[in-house]
Amino acid sequence: MMSKKIIVSYILLMIFTLKSSxxxxxxxxxxxxxxxxxxxxxxxxxxxxxxxxxxxxxxGLFFALYRYKKNQAKN
Structure with a gap:
């Protein structure tokens, strides 16, 4: 779980810091x-x-999917 957060953080960091952007x-x-x-x-x-x-x-799509999955896990 922690490695996914690190990978996502790294990708976001690369997207927002690339000069080619x-x-x-x-x-x-x-x-x-x-x-x-x-x-x-x-x-x-x-x-x-x-x-x-x-x-x-x-x-917004990812947030909606997150809430949907969270509600499914409760039920």
């Missing part, structure tokens, strides 16, 4: 390289904003 599409890269700093920051913030929702949905 800051990669961008070709058009976004072109905007960033144009030198317009506020626009580039806006693009990066937009990408981060769009990435939040899939993680929230997956987290």
């Amino acid at each position: 800051y990669s961008q599409c070709a058009m976004c890269k072109a905007v960033v390289e144009s030198g317009d700093v506020p626009l580039a920051e806006g693009v990066n913030n937009g990408i981060s904003y769009l990435m939040v929702f899939p993680y929230l949905l997956i987290g």
Whole structure:
């Protein structure tokens, strides 16, 4: 049980600390390289904003499954 927690923690740590997670599409890269700093920051913030929702949905799914399994174990 403890090894699963360690593995999950390690994977999450790797996901959130990888520098490749800051990669961008070709058009976004072109905007960033144009030198317009506020626009580039806006693009990066937009990408981060769009990435939040899939993680929230997956987290909600896992939480629902956890509660379901916990209720099944009680019965």
